[in-house]
Amino acid sequence: MALSFLLLTILVVAGLAYVLAKSRAFKSAGGDIRLLHSLPGYYGWNGALTVLLPTFLALLLWLAIQPVVVDHTVSGMISAESAAESTLGLVMSDVRRIADGLDLAVQNGVLTAQDASRLNTGSSDIRETLGAVGVALGAEVTAEKLEAAQTYRSATATGFWMRTVLVLLVALGGLAVSYRRTDKDFRARNFVEQVVKGILVFAALLAILTTVGIIFSLIFNTVEFFSLYPAEDFFFGLVWSPSFGGGSELGILPLIWATLYISLIALAVAVPVGLFAAIYLSEYASPTVRAVAKPLLEVLAGIPTIVYGLFALLTVGPLLVDIFGNDGALGVGWMQGGTAVMTAGLVMGIMLIPFVSSLSDDIINAVPQAMRDGSLGLGATHSETVKQVIMPAALPGIVGAILLAASRAIGETMIVVLGAGAAARLSMNPFDAMTTVTAKIVSQLTGDADFASPEALVAFALGMTLFVITLGLNIFALYIVRKYREQYD
Known part of the structure; x- marks a missing residue:
């Protein structure tokens, strides 16, 4: 599932949680708004936020962790000889470029998914195949790089499906939790206001931490410079x-x-x-x-x-x-x-x-x-x-x-x-x-x-x-x- 479609699905589930929580709050009060602890909108937002917050947190964590795990897995397939000829970072860059080129070739119909998985350096000219879809490769495509690229594609595709399942389960879990705990006595306003306050605090901290990160990056490199060049001369x-x-x-x-x-x-x-x-x-x-x-x-x-x-x-x-x-x-x-x-x-x-x-x-x-x-x-x-x-x-x-x-x-x-x-x-x-x-x-x-x-x-x-x-x-x-x-x- 594409990321944009997944985000749209999350918003739909959050909208459904909003409607269901608001409806359940009214129902628990017998249709009398005076019996509700909070205004009806707070119950709806409680449902939506209960879906959105854990879901987006899980999605952000997955997006941050998956590339690291995949790169670590694939880099283990690179031999010491290949890493010695050029840095491991350059080899991994070629692997990712080949993997992206294979994905593009499958999307454009140049290759089928099965052909891309079975492709080998002896059966076809990889550079010519990827060049047909606009992917230019500078280095030679070795069998090791091609195998690593195919593993990279497979691991990435598996990660995408696992991410989709996890995110949808978290969203549906949030929907169930919000629906179950909603009643006329639930302090929905307190919950929503605390969440909004937390978002404001996070925004303030993000600005401060960004400034701190900039300062420390300057300090570390400045200290390294002064270890190589006299400060008084500078x-x-x-x-x-x-x-x-x-x-x-x-x-x-x-x-x-x-x-x-x-x-x-x-x-x-x-x-x-x-x-x-x-x-x-x-x-x-x-x-x-x-x-x-x-x-x-x-x-x-x-x-x-x-x-x-x-x-x-x-x-x-x-x-x-x-x-x-x-x-x-x-x-x-x-x-x-x-x-x-x-x-x-x-x-x-x-x-x-x-x-x-x-x-x-x-x-x-x-x-x-x-x-x-x-x-x-x-x-x-x-x-x-x-x-x-x-x-x-x-x-x-x-x-x-x-x-x-x-x-x-x-x-x-x-x-x-x-x-x-x-x-x-x-x-x-x-x-x-x-x-x-x-x-x-x-x-x-x-x-x-x-x-x-x-x-x-x-x-x-x-x-x-x-x-x-x-x-x-x-x-x-x-x-x-x-x-x-x-x-x-």
Whole structure:
């Protein structure tokens, strides 16, 4: 039974449990709803959840365990000689590819199920047979791999049927249990609310555990990097020159400098424009103008960053060269190419405008109306009220929004890759090409990187450093908001 059809079957059984439990609750109360402990819907949801929770748990466990068991069984069929020629993982990858190709051939009618089970390397050309259904094999199909693939198919098919039987039995068992325990005195509401609370707690824990998993993965690889490369050279080195052949200099300071430089230019663009737009929209714009302008401004937030990167590469960069290049309008010769800190900073600032304006607008609107009325009642003008009352009251939240925008700018990648260049240097000239931490993380993990070398592991150290910087900014932003917001509540 296909997984989608199995899920549909589970939902049907859960729906049946909902109807039966609700009907049984009414029946046990003699049709008088006042005699029920909970509302009728709770009894129905009790039945549905009693089916869904154990069934989905059993299904998830099976989906997690079955591939491990099958791979362990099949890998035992691989001889030591075959594993020695290439890694066991590569051999198992070929086995799975052959097995998937045989399944596809059976589905397309190229082979029957019996032919696929009896196939051997001497009776036919396996590569040609699987190539006919679009499965290309790079390595030679040996008799050992073919036998392992056939065993893999058989074990997987058996597992699918066992999974179907188990899941249906659990679903029907849940249906029987929910129907049997449902009566007018059953505390269905308590059960349903506890289940919903458990789901909410699980969602919160999942987010936390994901963060913890990311942190630990960075920490372990960072520790391994520092066991191969001196920490003082990494944090205080002025040269970034990785070489997978050896003799690398991996100083992070040029990357940190470029990251902060580009972020500063981006904030210099985004903060004034975004803040002024927020003040206008919240304090001066008519409802009609606000209803049109605010969505149009926030469209910028929905544009993919790769599009911003292309805009920087193809439009903003050449435009700046036409102005600040050797043959530009000013003729100053400051800019030699389209990729530069200024190019990436300007485009990143445009990207951050809706981020700053939307947060600032919400914060300004959260200032109590009584403060506005009091200021106007004392004779202040509208502009004086905005400058001397509303903005000081909203300032902590605005500072928090700016710091969050800064952390967003520090973590940006695609605009930097396409707009800022790839040179790691320390320079004060904003028209020079530089590169950032995020861009180097991408470059160090692409290509044929050997993850046992410091040149590849340095990406994790870069990521850990960036994580600490952005985490510090976020914590500081939350501290500012929480510390000063109480004064205006």
